[in-house]
Amino acid sequence: MILTVTPNPALDVTYTVPCFRPHTSHRVTGVATQAGGKGVNVARVLTALGRPARCVLPLGGPTGDAVRTELTAAGLDHAPVPIAGDTRRTVAVIDPTDATMLNEPGPVLDPAEWDALVAETRRHLPQAAVLVLSGSLPPGAPVDGYAQLVTLGRTFDIPVVLDADGPALLAALPARPTVIKPNASELTTATGLPDPHDAARTLLRRGAEAVLASLGADGLLAVDTHGAWRCAPPAAVTGNPTGAGDSTVAALAAGLSGNAGWSAILPDAVALSAATVLHPRAGHFDDAAYRRLRHSLTASRVGAVSPFAW
Amino acid sequence: MILTVTPNPALDVTYTVPCFRPHTSHRVTGVATQAGGKGVNVARVLTALGRPARCVLPLGGPTGDAVRTELTAAGLDHAPVPIAGDTRRTVAVIDPTDATMLNEPGPVLDPAEWDALVAETRRHLPQAAVLVLSGSLPPGAPVDGYAQLVTLGRTFDIPVVLDADGPALLAALPARPTVIKPNASELTTATGLPDPHDAARTLLRRGAEAVLASLGADGLLAVDTHGAWRCAPPAAVTGNPTGAGDSTVAALAAGLSGNAGWSAILPDAVALSAATVLHPRAGHFDDAAYRRLRHSLTASRVGAVSPFAW
Numbered sequence: 088m089i090l091t092v093t094p095n096p097a098l099d100v101t102y103t104v105p106c107f108r109p110h111t112s113h114r115v116t117g118v119a120t121q122a123g124g125k126g127v128n129v130a131r132v133l134t135a136l137g138r139p140a141r142c143v144l145p146l147g148g149p150t151g152d153a154v155r156t157e158l159t160a161a162g163l164d165h166a167p168v169p170i171a172g173d174t175r176r177t178v179a180v181i182d183p184t185d186a187t188m189l190n191e192p193g194p195v196l197d198p199a200e201w202d203a204l205v206a207e208t209r210r211h212l213p214q215a216a217v218l219v220l221s222g223s224l225p226p227g228a229p230v231d232g233y234a235q236l237v238t239l240g241r242t243f244d245i246p247v248v249l250d251a252d253g254p255a256l257l258a259a260l261p262a263r264p265t266v267i268k269p270n271a272s273e274l275t276t277a278t279g280l281p282d283p284h285d286a287a288r289t290l291l292r293r294g295a296e297a298v299l300a301s302l303g304a305d306g307l308l309a310v311d312t313h314g315a316w317r318c319a320p321p322a323a324v325t326g327n328p329t330g331a332g333d334s335t336v337a338a339l340a341a342g343l344s345g346n347a348g349w350s351a352i353l354p355d356a357v358a359l360s361a362a363t364v365l366h367p368r369a370g371h372f373d374d375a376a377y378r379r380l381r382h383s384l385t386a387s388r389v390g391a392v393s394p395f396a397w
Numbered sequence: 398m399i400l401t402v403t404p405n406p407a408l409d410v411t412y413t414v415p416c417f418r419p420h421t422s423h424r425v426t427g428v429a430t431q432a433g434g435k436g437v438n439v440a441r442v443l444t445a446l447g448r449p450a451r452c453v454l455p456l457g458g459p460t461g462d463a464v465r466t467e468l469t470a471a472g473l474d475h476a477p478v479p480i481a482g483d484t485r486r487t488v489a490v491i492d493p494t495d496a497t498m499l500n501e502p503g504p505v506l507d508p509a510e511w512d513a514l515v516a517e518t519r520r521h522l523p524q525a526a527v528l529v530l531s532g533s534l535p536p537g538a539p540v541d542g543y544a545q546l547v548t549l550g551r552t553f554d555i556p557v558v559l560d561a562d563g564p565a566l567l568a569a570l571p572a573r574p575t576v577i578k579p580n581a582s583e584l585t586t587a588t589g590l591p592d593p594h595d596a597a598r599t600l601l602r603r604g605a606e607a608v609l610a611s612l613g614a615d616g617l618l619a620v621d622t623h624g625a626w627r628c629a630p631p632a633a634v635t636g637n638p639t640g641a642g643d644s645t646v647a648a649l650a651a652g653l654s655g656n657a658g659w660s661a662i663l664p665d666a667v668a669l670s671a672a673t674v675l676h677p678r679a680g681h682f683d684d685a686a687y688r689r690l691r692h693s694l695t696a697s698r699v700g701a702v703s704p705f706a707w
Contacts, residue, residue, distance in 0.1 A: 100486070102488075102499055102501075104499070107419050107420075108419070108497075109417050109418070109419055109490075109492075109495075109497045110417075110494060110495040110496065110497055111497065111498070112497075112498040112500065113497075113498060113499050113500065114500055114502065115499050115500060115501050115502065116502075118485075118501050118502075148463075149459050149460070149462045149463035149466060150459070150463070152459045152462065153458075153459035153460070156459060175428075176410070178412075178488055178499070180419075180499065182419075184419075184420060185419075185420040186420065187419045187420055187421065187422075187423075188421070188422040188423060189412055189414070189423050189425055189488075189490065190422065190423065190424055190425060191412075191425050191428050192424065192425065192426075192428075
């Protein structure tokens with residue numbers, strides 16, 4: 088079982104409008120609601136792939152109830168941690184041009200609630216093959232919150248994947264996450280370096296055992312102490328990129344649970360991510376495109392192997 | 398007690414953002430949530446004025462639970478009718494320029510649920526001095542839904558105020574509502590006539606006993622078989638106009654419950670409405686401005702009295 092932890096989950100609300108014009112009134116023609124947050128998307132994709140997954144997440148208030156109802160309806164194994172605050176919403180407004188996102192900050196977790204989230208994670212770790220930690224930390228969580236969870240996962244001797252950014256990411260590196268998954272902009276923000284290779288090596292030096300960087304249309308770059316690997320989709324994929332990174336993490340976690348190497352993980356992750364862009368909703372993917380793409384892609388080694396290069 | 402019926406209530410969600418730009422991502426800096434829908438706003442204003450009010454409304458799903466929780470927290474007397482669907486949300490995005498509104502259509506009411514709403518209204522009518530019917534009809538409600546409720550209210554021999562528009566308004570006129578409250582645009586839509594006096598007289602001919610038209614900065618126009626009355630605020634009021642019409646209805650209902658005439662109702666309604674524009678949130682008003690304004694305003698009779706003029 089792959090265990091995902093989503094410290095700041097959301098009820099994702101998607102509105103369709105014929106034409107979105109700010110400072111006017113709109114009658115929403117389509118309303119779709121589902122449980123969201125990066126770790127929930129990862130678990131949703133893994134479940135759709137037939138891979139057992141369970142999500143640990145704090146839930147509270149009426150919005151938390153709505154998240155729980157949807158998780159149950161969708162058949163997603165979940166372990167909620169009750170909190171006093173109301174779980175946040177995100178609102179995506181889709182018109183024929185593009186999406187407009189409104190993200191609530193999330194409820195404040197008090198120290199006891201954070202500790203309960205860690206304890207709930209610990210309770211499920213004996214059954215877990217991989218631990219996935221995804222998304223922002225909620226207000227009130229300790230800045231080293233992900234460091235605590237990485238350390239916890241490593242004591243169970245399983246791979247720990249961390250998909251976070253900013254201070255939450257940097258504070259977790261000394262705990263030695265197995266793989267971190269920044270995108271290009273997160274790499275630059277974390278290191279100040281514009282080149283993804285340079286940035287990835289900097290994050291290795293700070294404690295990550297491997298970096299899987301998602302570079303949009305350029306696909307994925309994996310960097311660890313043995314070298315670097317690349318895999319790109321055959322052509323630019325257009326659609327809804329929300330959740331594409333979560334599908335990358337899902338493929339990565341699935342690969343790590345089977346002890347796969349980069350040459351197997353990268354094509355699978357690029358294919359699943361591209362197939363997610365082709366689906367209009369985050370946490371879902373175009374199954375036919377996924378099956379077609381993953382057999383047409385290969386990973387290639389980048390540059391010379393030198394343990395002293397970084 | 399003034400009884401309000403809100404067939405299509407909502408959870409009103411208000412987001413504050415520093416600068417709203419379509420097709421970009423926004424971190425919401427402020428989140429405010431309250432029970433909404435026109436009849437709920439009317440009851441909220443009446444309750445703040447110390448006037449007993451009770452709202453009858455269908456509620457369902459997690460969003461319905463959130464509405465109920467807020468009504469209880471706000472001390473609003475409410476009689477919910479359980480429905481299978483999920484109560485709708487409205488989202489208002491406020492930036493320094495203006496508001497952008499996103500209105501969900503609302504859950505479909507099946508015939509039994511509509512009948513339950515009518516039955517719940519009947520149950521409270523023996524204690525009611527005025528019946529207020531406000532807002533859109535939800536999907537699934539019969540087009541003569543308001544006609545049914547107007548007829549029901551009239552059998553209890555109390556004034557019935559109807560604030561609706563379009564087909565729901567037109568279908569209710571033969572049931573002879575005591576006062577309808579269209580705004581300028583609703584008057585024109587309902588009748589095809591640009592002049593508010595002409596439009597109001599047309600609606601009287603179709604069955605309304607009186608028309609209280611809200612004309613924005615021009616204040617209020619009341620027309621009945623005895624003539625017409627006007628009252629305007631002393632100067633243009635700037636602020637958030639959402640809920641101003643509901644405050645007009647609240648003042649009207651309070652006046653009708655005390656058998657007040659237009660000369661008393663109009664200044665009170667204009668003052669309360671203007672004081673609502675001055676408050677940032679719908680269903681709330683600036684109490685000091687209300688008290689100041691209502692003593693400075695008077696209603697004036699418009700035109701000659703002729704029972705044959707219309």
